[in-house]
Amino acid sequence: MSRILIGRLGKPYALSGGIRFRTEGEVGLLEHLDRVWIEGKGYRSIEGVEEVGGDLILYLAGVTNRTLAEELVGLAVYADEAALPPLEEGVYYYFQLVGRRVFVRGEAFGEVAEVRDTGAQDVLVIRKGLREYLVPLQAPYVEVRADGIHVDPIPGLLEE
Structure with missing residues (x-):
């Protein structure tokens, strides 16, 4: 199974485990994915995605507070290629x-x-x-x- 780099985790957001997501090209993918693979941590289910002040905030299963989110700062985020939504003709990832x-x-x-x-x-x-x-x-x-x-x-x- 092939994994595609879609971004990196940034600084924590608030106290409930939210973490800023910095895309590395593939904008808007998180809304179509059920799970992502976190560098060195394995798969995590996506529990929510929201936009706050121009930042994309990602909520992952098991990341329930700021301390846990801080442990993920800077890690790469990957998606399984097979899980990516199909694109229209002439559009490419x-x-x-x-x-x-x-x-x-x-x-x-x-x-x-x-x-x-x-x-x-x-x-x-x-x-x-x-x-x-x-x-x-x-x-x-x-x-x-x-x-x-x-x-x-x-x-x-x-x-x-």
């Missing part, structure tokens, strides 16, 4: 883009090393040899196809 080949004007260029959520937009980190290039995923010159990601860049975007 970040992990599905990592490792894909990148073509520039039809020629092999590099591969996607990671996808970053910068807040305003998602950015592809494209690795070519030792160099990395940042390309906005939503740009009109970026197209995800079955054989890879095709980029027809604006001048200067991929130049050294």
Whole structure:
């Protein structure tokens, strides 16, 4: 079974065991999951998710007070790939883009090393040899196809 990193646990929230959740790309997944796998702790059922002041607060089974929540700060949170909700045609999870080949004007260029959520937009980190290039995923010159990601860049975007 494959697990996908979906975020990290942040600081505790209030006194009842809530803990801030920092997403690592896959926004909105927690509402669709029954359980998550916590780094070094195993599976925990999700008892609740709420948004408070722009923060996502996660409530996990067995985490009933602030002291228990403090023990989880900084730990990675994973979801089973099979538990992820299906996406509509042409929409991808970040992990599905990592490792894909990148073509520039039809020629092999590099591969996607990671996808970053910068807040305003998602950015592809494209690795070519030792160099990395940042390309906005939503740009009109970026197209995800079955054989890879095709980029027809604006001048200067991929130049050294």
